[in-house]
Amino acid sequence: MSKFYDAIVVGSGIAGLSFALKIAEAGHRVAIITKKNSADSNTNYAQGGIAAVTSQTDDVDMHVADTLDAGDGLCDEHVVREILKDGAASIDELARRGVAFTQLDDGRVSLGKEGGHSKRRILHVKDVTGKAIEQALIFGITESANIDVLEHHFAIELITASKVRKAREGAPDDKVLGVYALNSMTDQVETYAASAVLLATGGIGQVYQFTTNPSIATGDGIAMAYRAGVEIRNMEFTQFHPTALYANDSDRFLISEAVRGEGAILRNFAGEAFMGRYDRRKDLAPRDIVARAIDSEMKQSGAPHVWLDARGESAEVIRDRFPNIYDHCAALGIHLEKDMIPVVPAAHYLCGGVKTNLNSETSLQGLYACGEVACTGLHGANRLASNSLLEAVVMATRGAEALKRYLSKAEPESFELPDWKDGDLRDSDERVILSHNLDELKRTLWDYVAIVRTTKRLQRARTRIQNLEREINEYYWNFKVDESLLQLRNMILVAGLIIDCALQRKESRGLHYTLDYPNKCERAEDTKVSKI
Numbered sequence: 001m002s003k004f005y006d007a008i009v010v011g012s013g014i015a016g017l018s019f020a021l022k023i024a025e026a027g028h029r030v031a032i033i034t035k036k037n038s039a040d041s042n043t044n045y046a047q048g049g050i051a052a053v054t055s056q057t058d059d060v061d062m063h064v065a066d067t068l069d070a071g072d073g074l075c076d077e078h079v080v081r082e083i084l085k086d087g088a089a090s091i092d093e094l095a096r097r098g099v100a101f102t103q104l105d106d107g108r109v110s111l112g113k114e115g116g117h118s119k120r121r122i123l124h125v126k127d128v129t130g131k132a133i134e135q136a137l138i139f140g141i142t143e144s145a146n147i148d149v150l151e152h153h154f155a156i157e158l159i160t161a162s163k164v165r166k167a168r169e170g171a172p173d174d175k176v177l178g179v180y181a182l183n184s185m186t187d188q189v190e191t192y193a194a195s196a197v198l199l200a201t202g203g204i205g206q207v208y209q210f211t212t213n214p215s216i217a218t219g220d221g222i223a224m225a226y227r228a229g230v231e232i233r234n235m236e237f238t239q240f241h242p243t244a245l246y247a248n249d250s251d252r253f254l255i256s257e258a259v260r261g262e263g264a265i266l267r268n269f270a271g272e273a274f275m276g277r278y279d280r281r282k283d284l285a286p287r288d289i290v291a292r293a294i295d296s297e298m299k300q301s302g303a304p305h306v307w308l309d310a311r312g313e314s315a316e317v318i319r320d321r322f323p324n325i326y327d328h329c330a331a332l333g334i335h336l337e338k339d340m341i342p343v344v345p346a347a348h349y350l351c352g353g354v355k356t357n358l359n360s361e362t363s364l365q366g367l368y369a370c371g372e373v374a375c376t377g378l379h380g381a382n383r384l385a386s387n388s389l390l391e392a393v394v395m396a397t398r399g400a401e402a403l404k405r406y407l408s409k410a411e412p413e414s415f416e417l418p419d420w421k422d423g424d425l426r427d428s429d430e431r432v433i434l435s436h437n438l439d440e441l442k443r444t445l446w447d448y449v450a451i452v453r454t455t456k457r458l459q460r461a462r463t464r465i466q467n468l469e470r471e472i473n474e475y476y477w478n479f480k481v482d483e484s485l486l487q488l489r490n491m492i493l494v495a496g497l498i499i500d501c502a503l504q505r506k507e508s509r510g511l512h513y514t515l516d517y518p519n520k521c522e523r524a525e526d527t528k529v530s531k532i
Protein backbone atom coordinates (compact mmCIF):
# COMPACT_ATOMS: atom_id res chain seq x y z
CA MET A 1 0.00 0.00 0.00
CA SER A 2 1.61 3.27 -1.07
CA LYS A 3 1.61 6.54 0.84
CA PHE A 4 0.83 9.71 -1.18
CA TYR A 5 2.60 13.10 -1.06
CA ASP A 6 2.23 16.15 -3.27
CA ALA A 7 5.98 16.13 -3.70
CA ILE A 8 8.87 13.86 -2.77
CA VAL A 9 12.30 15.42 -2.37
CA VAL A 10 15.21 12.99 -2.62
CA GLY A 11 18.23 14.41 -0.76
CA SER A 12 18.69 16.79 2.12
CA GLY A 13 21.32 19.34 1.12
CA ILE A 14 20.76 23.04 0.49
CA ALA A 15 18.79 22.43 -2.73
CA GLY A 16 16.44 19.77 -1.35
CA LEU A 17 15.75 21.51 1.95
CA SER A 18 15.17 24.95 0.33
CA PHE A 19 12.80 23.44 -2.20
CA ALA A 20 10.90 21.39 0.41
CA LEU A 21 10.42 24.45 2.65
CA LYS A 22 8.93 26.49 -0.19
CA ILE A 23 6.53 23.75 -1.28
CA ALA A 24 5.45 23.11 2.32
CA GLU A 25 4.98 26.84 2.95
CA ALA A 26 2.49 26.83 0.06
CA GLY A 27 0.43 24.22 1.95
CA HIS A 28 1.54 21.08 0.09
CA ARG A 29 2.50 17.79 1.73
CA VAL A 30 6.18 16.91 1.20
CA ALA A 31 8.35 13.92 2.06
CA ILE A 32 12.13 14.25 2.19
CA ILE A 33 13.81 10.92 1.49
CA THR A 34 17.40 10.81 2.73
CA LYS A 35 19.66 7.80 2.93
CA LYS A 36 21.41 8.85 6.14
CA ASN A 37 20.48 11.51 8.71
CA SER A 38 18.92 14.68 7.31
CA ALA A 39 22.07 16.67 8.17
CA ASP A 40 24.40 14.41 6.09
CA SER A 41 24.93 16.18 2.79
CA ASN A 42 27.57 17.65 0.51
CA THR A 43 26.36 21.10 1.58
CA ASN A 44 27.81 20.51 5.04
CA TYR A 45 31.29 20.29 3.56
CA ALA A 46 31.15 23.60 1.65
CA GLN A 47 33.78 25.73 3.35
CA GLY A 48 34.30 28.66 1.00
CA GLY A 49 30.83 30.18 0.81
CA ILE A 50 28.26 31.53 -1.58
CA ALA A 51 29.10 33.89 -4.43
CA ALA A 52 26.75 36.86 -4.90
CA VAL A 53 26.97 40.48 -5.92
CA THR A 54 26.30 42.48 -2.76
CA SER A 55 28.96 45.20 -2.81
CA GLN A 56 28.78 48.67 -4.37
CA THR A 57 32.03 48.10 -6.26
CA ASP A 58 30.80 44.90 -7.91
CA ASP A 59 28.07 44.27 -10.46
CA VAL A 60 26.24 41.32 -11.96
CA ASP A 61 27.91 41.85 -15.37
CA MET A 62 31.31 41.25 -13.77
CA HIS A 63 30.07 38.11 -12.01
CA VAL A 64 28.62 36.93 -15.34
CA ALA A 65 31.92 37.62 -17.15
CA ASP A 66 33.93 35.66 -14.53
CA THR A 67 31.49 32.73 -14.73
CA LEU A 68 31.63 32.63 -18.54
CA ASP A 69 35.41 32.83 -18.47
CA ALA A 70 35.74 29.92 -16.02
CA GLY A 71 33.15 27.91 -17.99
CA ASP A 72 35.44 28.03 -21.04
CA GLY A 73 32.85 28.73 -23.72
CA LEU A 74 30.26 26.17 -22.67
CA CYS A 75 28.04 28.14 -20.26
CA ASP A 76 24.56 29.13 -21.42
CA GLU A 77 24.82 32.91 -21.08
CA HIS A 78 21.08 33.41 -20.64
CA VAL A 79 21.03 30.87 -17.80
CA VAL A 80 24.10 32.47 -16.22
CA ARG A 81 22.45 35.92 -16.19
CA GLU A 82 19.11 34.63 -14.89
CA ILE A 83 20.72 32.77 -11.99
CA LEU A 84 23.34 35.33 -10.99
CA LYS A 85 20.95 38.30 -11.01
CA ASP A 86 19.10 36.68 -8.07
CA GLY A 87 22.24 36.47 -5.91
CA ALA A 88 21.47 39.28 -3.48
CA ALA A 89 17.83 38.17 -3.04
CA SER A 90 19.00 34.63 -2.23
CA ILE A 91 21.41 35.93 0.39
CA ASP A 92 18.57 37.97 1.98
CA GLU A 93 16.43 34.85 2.05
CA LEU A 94 19.14 32.76 3.77
CA ALA A 95 19.71 35.56 6.29
CA ARG A 96 15.93 35.61 7.00
CA ARG A 97 16.10 31.87 7.62
CA GLY A 98 18.78 32.47 10.24
CA VAL A 99 22.14 32.19 8.45
CA ALA A 100 24.48 34.66 10.19
CA PHE A 101 27.04 35.57 7.51
CA THR A 102 30.37 36.72 8.94
CA GLN A 103 30.68 40.48 9.35
CA LEU A 104 33.66 42.79 9.60
CA ASP A 105 34.26 44.83 12.76
CA ASP A 106 32.56 47.85 11.15
CA GLY A 107 29.35 45.85 10.55
CA ARG A 108 29.78 45.32 6.79
CA VAL A 109 29.50 41.75 5.54
CA SER A 110 32.89 40.02 5.09
CA LEU A 111 33.52 39.14 1.43
CA GLY A 112 36.06 36.45 0.54
CA LYS A 113 37.88 35.92 -2.76
CA GLU A 114 38.38 32.68 -4.68
CA GLY A 115 39.92 31.56 -7.95
CA GLY A 116 38.49 33.13 -11.13
CA HIS A 117 36.61 35.94 -9.31
CA SER A 118 37.67 39.46 -10.28
CA LYS A 119 36.08 40.86 -7.09
CA ARG A 120 35.64 39.94 -3.46
CA ARG A 121 32.10 38.51 -3.52
CA ILE A 122 32.01 35.29 -1.45
CA LEU A 123 29.73 35.57 1.57
CA HIS A 124 30.66 33.06 4.22
CA VAL A 125 30.19 31.94 7.79
CA LYS A 126 33.88 31.66 8.79
CA ASP A 127 34.98 28.44 6.98
CA VAL A 128 31.84 26.44 7.82
CA THR A 129 29.33 28.11 5.48
CA GLY A 130 27.65 24.91 4.28
CA LYS A 131 27.11 23.66 7.82
CA ALA A 132 25.60 26.98 8.93
CA ILE A 133 23.17 27.02 5.97
CA GLU A 134 22.23 23.38 6.51
CA GLN A 135 21.49 24.01 10.20
CA ALA A 136 19.26 27.00 9.46
CA LEU A 137 17.27 25.09 6.83
CA ILE A 138 16.91 21.99 9.01
CA PHE A 139 15.50 24.17 11.77
CA GLY A 140 12.82 25.37 9.32
CA ILE A 141 12.09 21.78 8.26
CA THR A 142 11.60 20.56 11.83
CA GLU A 143 9.17 23.45 12.46
CA SER A 144 7.01 22.56 9.43
CA ALA A 145 3.91 20.43 9.92
CA ASN A 146 3.76 19.69 6.18
CA ILE A 147 7.08 17.87 5.87
CA ASP A 148 7.88 14.26 6.76
CA VAL A 149 11.60 13.47 6.86
CA LEU A 150 12.25 9.82 6.04
CA GLU A 151 15.79 9.27 7.29
CA HIS A 152 17.71 6.08 6.46
CA HIS A 153 15.59 5.59 3.34
CA PHE A 154 17.48 4.84 0.13
CA ALA A 155 15.58 5.91 -3.00
CA ILE A 156 16.04 3.00 -5.41
CA GLU A 157 13.98 3.79 -8.48
CA LEU A 158 11.60 6.37 -9.89
CA ILE A 159 8.16 4.96 -10.58
CA THR A 160 6.99 6.21 -13.96
CA ALA A 161 3.85 5.89 -16.02
CA SER A 162 5.81 3.92 -18.60
CA LYS A 163 6.68 1.32 -15.98
CA VAL A 164 3.19 0.81 -14.52
CA ARG A 165 0.94 1.35 -17.52
CA LYS A 166 1.38 1.32 -21.23
CA ALA A 167 2.86 4.80 -21.74
CA ARG A 168 6.03 4.71 -23.83
CA GLU A 169 9.22 5.67 -22.00
CA GLY A 170 10.20 9.19 -23.03
CA ALA A 171 6.84 9.84 -24.76
CA PRO A 172 5.05 13.11 -23.78
CA ASP A 173 2.53 11.24 -21.61
CA ASP A 174 5.25 9.51 -19.60
CA LYS A 175 5.53 11.04 -16.14
CA VAL A 176 6.83 10.38 -12.69
CA LEU A 177 4.40 8.75 -10.23
CA GLY A 178 6.56 8.13 -7.18
CA VAL A 179 9.60 6.42 -5.74
CA TYR A 180 10.57 3.00 -4.40
CA ALA A 181 12.74 3.40 -1.32
CA LEU A 182 14.55 0.90 0.86
CA ASN A 183 13.90 1.52 4.54
CA SER A 184 17.32 0.57 5.92
CA MET A 185 15.91 0.23 9.44
CA THR A 186 13.40 -2.49 8.47
CA ASP A 187 15.06 -3.82 5.28
CA GLN A 188 11.74 -3.41 3.46
CA VAL A 189 11.26 -1.60 0.14
CA GLU A 190 8.43 0.93 0.53
CA THR A 191 6.31 2.54 -2.20
CA TYR A 192 5.73 6.30 -2.17
CA ALA A 193 3.33 7.92 -4.64
CA ALA A 194 3.63 11.61 -5.52
CA SER A 195 2.52 14.14 -8.12
CA ALA A 196 6.12 15.27 -8.47
CA VAL A 197 9.64 14.27 -7.43
CA LEU A 198 12.67 16.51 -6.95
CA LEU A 199 16.12 14.96 -7.28
CA ALA A 200 18.51 16.83 -4.99
CA THR A 201 20.98 14.04 -4.34
CA GLY A 202 24.22 16.00 -4.80
CA GLY A 203 27.36 14.84 -6.51
CA ILE A 204 29.40 11.81 -7.52
CA GLY A 205 32.83 12.34 -5.89
CA GLN A 206 32.85 8.85 -4.36
CA VAL A 207 33.38 7.20 -7.77
CA TYR A 208 36.96 8.49 -7.50
CA GLN A 209 39.59 7.07 -5.16
CA PHE A 210 40.37 10.53 -3.77
CA THR A 211 37.61 13.04 -3.16
CA THR A 212 36.69 15.90 -0.87
CA ASN A 213 33.08 14.65 -0.93
CA PRO A 214 31.39 12.75 1.92
CA SER A 215 30.41 9.07 1.59
CA ILE A 216 26.88 9.95 0.43
CA ALA A 217 28.12 11.45 -2.89
CA THR A 218 27.46 8.40 -5.05
CA GLY A 219 25.43 9.83 -7.93
CA ASP A 220 22.15 8.15 -6.95
CA GLY A 221 19.91 10.81 -8.53
CA ILE A 222 21.75 10.75 -11.85
CA ALA A 223 21.57 6.96 -11.98
CA MET A 224 17.82 6.93 -11.19
CA ALA A 225 17.11 9.62 -13.77
CA TYR A 226 19.14 7.82 -16.44
CA ARG A 227 17.31 4.54 -15.82
CA ALA A 228 14.01 6.42 -16.20
CA GLY A 229 15.08 7.63 -19.66
CA VAL A 230 15.87 11.23 -18.62
CA GLU A 231 18.54 13.19 -20.50
CA ILE A 232 21.92 13.58 -18.81
CA ARG A 233 24.67 15.84 -20.12
CA ASN A 234 28.31 16.95 -19.78
CA MET A 235 29.31 14.18 -17.36
CA GLU A 236 32.97 14.45 -18.38
CA PHE A 237 33.36 17.67 -16.39
CA THR A 238 34.45 16.49 -12.95
CA GLN A 239 36.02 19.38 -11.11
CA PHE A 240 39.17 18.52 -9.16
CA HIS A 241 39.73 20.85 -6.24
CA PRO A 242 43.40 21.88 -6.35
CA THR A 243 44.01 21.83 -2.62
CA ALA A 244 42.91 18.84 -0.59
CA LEU A 245 45.03 17.97 2.42
CA TYR A 246 47.47 15.20 1.47
CA ALA A 247 47.28 12.18 3.78
CA ASN A 248 48.58 8.62 3.59
CA ASP A 249 45.06 7.20 3.64
CA SER A 250 42.35 8.05 1.11
CA ASP A 251 40.79 10.88 3.18
CA ARG A 252 41.01 14.24 1.46
CA PHE A 253 40.05 17.10 3.78
CA LEU A 254 39.31 20.30 1.84
CA ILE A 255 41.62 23.29 2.25
CA SER A 256 39.35 26.05 0.99
CA GLU A 257 40.34 28.11 -2.01
CA ALA A 258 39.52 31.08 0.22
CA VAL A 259 42.87 30.41 1.96
CA ARG A 260 44.57 31.31 -1.33
CA GLY A 261 42.08 34.18 -1.60
CA GLU A 262 43.62 35.59 1.58
CA GLY A 263 47.15 35.35 0.16
CA ALA A 264 48.42 31.77 0.61
CA ILE A 265 50.55 30.53 -2.30
CA LEU A 266 51.38 27.17 -3.81
CA ARG A 267 55.01 26.02 -3.86
CA ASN A 268 56.67 22.98 -5.37
CA PHE A 269 59.22 20.78 -3.59
CA ALA A 270 62.01 23.15 -4.68
CA GLY A 271 60.19 25.96 -2.82
CA GLU A 272 59.26 27.74 -6.08
CA ALA A 273 55.94 29.64 -6.24
CA PHE A 274 55.15 28.00 -9.57
CA MET A 275 51.69 29.28 -10.54
CA GLY A 276 53.14 32.34 -12.33
CA ARG A 277 54.47 29.97 -15.00
CA TYR A 278 50.93 28.74 -15.75
CA ASP A 279 48.57 31.73 -15.58
CA ARG A 280 48.71 35.50 -15.11
CA ARG A 281 46.22 35.16 -12.22
CA LYS A 282 48.72 32.85 -10.50
CA ASP A 283 47.25 31.05 -7.47
CA LEU A 284 43.81 32.50 -8.09
CA ALA A 285 43.39 31.20 -11.64
CA PRO A 286 40.25 29.08 -12.20
CA ARG A 287 40.37 25.61 -10.68
CA ASP A 288 40.93 23.59 -13.84
CA ILE A 289 44.14 25.54 -14.52
CA VAL A 290 45.46 25.30 -10.95
CA ALA A 291 44.66 21.58 -10.62
CA ARG A 292 46.42 20.82 -13.94
CA ALA A 293 49.43 22.90 -12.92
CA ILE A 294 49.75 20.96 -9.64
CA ASP A 295 49.35 17.66 -11.51
CA SER A 296 52.13 18.68 -13.89
CA GLU A 297 54.46 19.81 -11.05
CA MET A 298 53.93 16.51 -9.23
CA LYS A 299 54.55 14.47 -12.39
CA GLN A 300 57.74 16.40 -13.22
CA SER A 301 59.23 16.11 -9.74
CA GLY A 302 57.78 12.76 -8.71
CA ALA A 303 56.70 14.38 -5.43
CA PRO A 304 53.54 13.03 -3.77
CA HIS A 305 52.12 16.55 -3.20
CA VAL A 306 52.86 20.27 -3.44
CA TRP A 307 52.82 22.78 -0.58
CA LEU A 308 50.36 25.51 0.32
CA ASP A 309 52.14 28.31 2.13
CA ALA A 310 49.93 30.42 4.41
CA ARG A 311 52.77 31.46 6.72
CA GLY A 312 52.41 35.14 5.83
CA GLU A 313 49.53 35.54 8.31
CA SER A 314 49.53 35.42 12.08
CA ALA A 315 47.94 32.48 13.90
CA GLU A 316 45.17 34.79 15.22
CA VAL A 317 44.16 35.96 11.74
CA ILE A 318 44.12 32.45 10.29
CA ARG A 319 42.30 30.99 13.28
CA ASP A 320 39.69 33.72 13.15
CA ARG A 321 38.95 33.33 9.42
CA PHE A 322 39.51 29.55 9.08
CA PRO A 323 38.91 27.97 12.48
CA ASN A 324 37.83 24.61 11.07
CA ILE A 325 40.85 24.26 8.77
CA TYR A 326 43.23 25.60 11.42
CA ASP A 327 42.05 23.09 14.03
CA HIS A 328 41.97 20.15 11.61
CA CYS A 329 45.56 20.82 10.53
CA ALA A 330 46.73 21.51 14.10
CA ALA A 331 45.36 18.14 15.19
CA LEU A 332 47.72 16.59 12.63
CA GLY A 333 50.67 18.65 13.87
CA ILE A 334 50.51 21.21 11.02
CA HIS A 335 50.50 24.75 12.42
CA LEU A 336 49.55 27.12 9.62
CA GLU A 337 51.48 30.12 10.93
CA LYS A 338 54.79 28.20 10.74
CA ASP A 339 54.22 25.02 8.68
CA MET A 340 53.31 24.65 5.00
CA ILE A 341 50.33 22.40 4.22
CA PRO A 342 50.86 19.36 1.97
CA VAL A 343 48.11 19.50 -0.69
CA VAL A 344 46.98 17.49 -3.75
CA PRO A 345 44.01 17.77 -6.12
CA ALA A 346 40.93 15.62 -5.38
CA ALA A 347 37.56 15.06 -7.09
CA HIS A 348 35.25 17.77 -5.80
CA TYR A 349 32.26 18.75 -7.95
CA LEU A 350 30.36 17.52 -11.00
CA CYS A 351 29.51 20.27 -13.50
CA GLY A 352 27.31 18.01 -15.65
CA GLY A 353 24.27 16.02 -14.56
CA VAL A 354 20.53 15.77 -15.15
CA LYS A 355 19.62 18.33 -17.78
CA THR A 356 17.11 20.93 -16.55
CA ASN A 357 15.62 24.16 -17.80
CA LEU A 358 15.41 27.35 -15.74
CA ASN A 359 12.39 25.93 -13.87
CA SER A 360 14.43 22.93 -12.64
CA GLU A 361 12.26 20.74 -14.88
CA THR A 362 13.84 17.66 -16.47
CA SER A 363 12.81 15.89 -19.68
CA LEU A 364 10.36 13.69 -17.66
CA GLN A 365 7.06 15.29 -16.68
CA GLY A 366 6.81 15.84 -12.91
CA LEU A 367 10.52 15.20 -12.34
CA TYR A 368 12.62 18.14 -11.14
CA ALA A 369 16.34 18.28 -10.36
CA CYS A 370 18.25 20.91 -8.45
CA GLY A 371 21.74 21.42 -7.00
CA GLU A 372 24.81 19.43 -8.01
CA VAL A 373 22.75 16.58 -9.51
CA ALA A 374 21.40 19.01 -12.12
CA CYS A 375 23.02 20.57 -15.15
CA THR A 376 21.40 23.94 -15.83
CA GLY A 377 24.07 25.43 -18.11
CA LEU A 378 25.47 27.74 -15.41
CA HIS A 379 28.83 26.01 -14.93
CA GLY A 380 29.70 25.11 -18.50
CA ALA A 381 33.01 23.25 -18.69
CA ASN A 382 34.27 24.43 -15.29
CA ARG A 383 32.35 25.83 -12.33
CA LEU A 384 33.40 29.18 -10.91
CA ALA A 385 34.16 28.72 -7.19
CA SER A 386 31.22 29.18 -4.80
CA ASN A 387 28.63 29.53 -7.59
CA SER A 388 27.06 26.21 -6.63
CA LEU A 389 25.39 27.12 -3.33
CA LEU A 390 23.95 30.16 -5.10
CA GLU A 391 22.67 28.03 -7.97
CA ALA A 392 21.06 25.64 -5.46
CA VAL A 393 19.09 28.42 -3.71
CA VAL A 394 18.04 30.25 -6.89
CA MET A 395 17.02 27.08 -8.72
CA ALA A 396 15.15 25.74 -5.65
CA THR A 397 13.10 28.96 -5.70
CA ARG A 398 12.47 28.80 -9.45
CA GLY A 399 11.72 25.06 -9.33
CA ALA A 400 9.34 25.46 -6.39
CA GLU A 401 7.40 28.19 -8.25
CA ALA A 402 7.13 25.93 -11.31
CA LEU A 403 6.06 22.97 -9.17
CA LYS A 404 3.34 25.00 -7.45
CA ARG A 405 1.91 25.83 -10.89
CA TYR A 406 2.19 22.14 -11.89
CA LEU A 407 0.46 20.96 -8.71
CA SER A 408 -2.42 23.37 -9.27
CA LYS A 409 -3.16 21.51 -12.54
CA ALA A 410 -1.95 17.97 -11.82
CA GLU A 411 -4.57 15.27 -11.36
CA PRO A 412 -3.45 12.54 -8.97
CA GLU A 413 -3.42 9.07 -10.55
CA SER A 414 -6.43 7.11 -9.34
CA PHE A 415 -4.78 3.68 -9.25
CA GLU A 416 -2.59 2.05 -6.64
CA LEU A 417 1.10 1.76 -7.53
CA PRO A 418 2.47 -1.79 -7.72
CA ASP A 419 4.61 -2.95 -4.81
CA TRP A 420 8.31 -3.56 -5.28
CA LYS A 421 9.28 -7.08 -6.31
CA ASP A 422 12.54 -8.39 -4.93
CA GLY A 423 14.34 -10.60 -7.47
CA ASP A 424 15.23 -13.17 -4.86
CA LEU A 425 14.95 -13.11 -1.09
CA ARG A 426 18.35 -14.67 -0.49
CA ASP A 427 21.10 -12.63 1.14
CA SER A 428 24.33 -12.82 -0.80
CA ASP A 429 27.07 -14.93 0.75
CA GLU A 430 29.76 -13.24 -1.36
CA ARG A 431 29.65 -9.65 -0.12
CA VAL A 432 33.43 -9.39 -0.29
CA ILE A 433 33.08 -9.12 -4.07
CA LEU A 434 31.16 -5.86 -3.65
CA SER A 435 33.99 -4.24 -1.72
CA HIS A 436 36.55 -5.45 -4.28
CA ASN A 437 34.42 -4.06 -7.07
CA LEU A 438 34.06 -0.72 -5.30
CA ASP A 439 37.82 -0.56 -4.93
CA GLU A 440 38.35 -1.39 -8.60
CA LEU A 441 35.82 1.24 -9.67
CA LYS A 442 37.47 4.02 -7.65
CA ARG A 443 40.99 3.13 -8.80
CA THR A 444 39.92 2.85 -12.44
CA LEU A 445 38.37 6.31 -12.44
CA TRP A 446 41.34 7.81 -10.60
CA ASP A 447 43.96 6.18 -12.83
CA TYR A 448 42.24 6.58 -16.21
CA VAL A 449 39.57 9.31 -16.00
CA ALA A 450 41.12 12.04 -13.85
CA ILE A 451 42.83 15.36 -14.60
CA VAL A 452 44.76 14.40 -17.77
CA ARG A 453 43.07 11.89 -20.09
CA THR A 454 43.75 9.99 -23.33
CA THR A 455 41.38 8.05 -25.58
CA LYS A 456 43.26 4.83 -24.84
CA ARG A 457 42.97 5.29 -21.07
CA LEU A 458 39.26 6.09 -21.41
CA GLN A 459 38.69 2.97 -23.50
CA ARG A 460 40.53 0.85 -20.94
CA ALA A 461 38.36 2.33 -18.22
CA ARG A 462 35.23 1.61 -20.24
CA THR A 463 36.11 -2.09 -20.59
CA ARG A 464 36.67 -2.40 -16.85
CA ILE A 465 33.46 -0.58 -15.98
CA GLN A 466 31.47 -2.75 -18.41
CA ASN A 467 32.75 -5.86 -16.60
CA LEU A 468 31.77 -4.38 -13.24
CA GLU A 469 28.37 -3.49 -14.65
CA ARG A 470 27.71 -7.08 -15.72
CA GLU A 471 28.67 -8.38 -12.31
CA ILE A 472 26.63 -5.87 -10.33
CA ASN A 473 23.54 -6.46 -12.45
CA GLU A 474 23.80 -10.18 -11.75
CA TYR A 475 23.87 -9.34 -8.05
CA TYR A 476 20.98 -6.94 -8.36
CA TRP A 477 18.66 -9.49 -9.95
CA ASN A 478 19.74 -12.49 -7.88
CA PHE A 479 19.92 -11.22 -4.31
CA LYS A 480 17.96 -9.20 -1.83
CA VAL A 481 18.89 -5.52 -2.29
CA ASP A 482 20.67 -3.56 0.40
CA GLU A 483 22.21 -0.10 0.56
CA SER A 484 25.76 -1.04 -0.39
CA LEU A 485 24.60 -3.03 -3.42
CA LEU A 486 22.25 -0.26 -4.59
CA GLN A 487 24.88 2.39 -4.09
CA LEU A 488 27.58 0.50 -5.96
CA ARG A 489 25.14 -0.18 -8.83
CA ASN A 490 24.53 3.57 -9.11
CA MET A 491 28.23 4.42 -8.94
CA ILE A 492 29.11 1.95 -11.69
CA LEU A 493 26.39 3.38 -13.91
CA VAL A 494 27.53 6.94 -13.28
CA ALA A 495 31.17 6.00 -13.97
CA GLY A 496 30.05 4.62 -17.35
CA LEU A 497 28.25 7.89 -18.15
CA ILE A 498 31.37 9.93 -17.27
CA ILE A 499 33.47 7.79 -19.62
CA ASP A 500 30.85 7.87 -22.43
CA CYS A 501 30.70 11.68 -22.31
CA ALA A 502 34.51 11.95 -22.09
CA LEU A 503 34.88 9.77 -25.19
CA GLN A 504 32.33 11.91 -27.06
CA ARG A 505 34.32 15.11 -26.46
CA LYS A 506 37.03 15.28 -29.09
CA GLU A 507 38.71 18.42 -27.72
CA SER A 508 40.21 19.81 -24.52
CA ARG A 509 37.93 22.29 -22.80
CA GLY A 510 37.64 23.38 -19.17
CA LEU A 511 37.91 20.37 -16.90
CA HIS A 512 38.21 17.87 -19.74
CA TYR A 513 41.83 17.72 -20.86
CA THR A 514 42.96 14.98 -23.25
CA LEU A 515 46.42 14.56 -24.75
CA ASP A 516 44.84 13.23 -27.97
CA TYR A 517 42.88 16.44 -28.64
CA PRO A 518 44.78 19.22 -26.85
CA ASN A 519 42.90 22.06 -28.59
CA LYS A 520 39.37 23.43 -28.36
CA CYS A 521 36.85 22.85 -31.17
CA GLU A 522 35.49 26.02 -32.71
CA ARG A 523 31.93 25.25 -31.70
CA ALA A 524 31.22 24.52 -28.04
CA GLU A 525 28.67 21.73 -27.71
CA ASP A 526 27.21 19.73 -24.85
CA THR A 527 27.71 15.97 -24.67
CA LYS A 528 24.55 13.94 -24.00
CA VAL A 529 23.70 10.47 -22.77
CA SER A 530 20.24 9.05 -22.55
CA LYS A 531 18.87 5.50 -22.36
CA ILE A 532 16.33 6.19 -25.10
Ligand code: SIN
Nearest residue numbers: 047048256257385386
Ligand atom coordinates in the same frame (compact mmCIF):
# COMPACT_ATOMS: atom_id res chain seq x y z
C1 SIN B 1 36.33 25.95 -1.35
O1 SIN B 1 36.10 26.49 -0.28
O2 SIN B 1 37.41 26.02 -1.92
C2 SIN B 1 35.23 25.17 -2.01
C3 SIN B 1 34.13 26.04 -2.41
C4 SIN B 1 33.55 25.56 -3.70
O3 SIN B 1 33.79 24.43 -4.09
O4 SIN B 1 32.86 26.35 -4.35
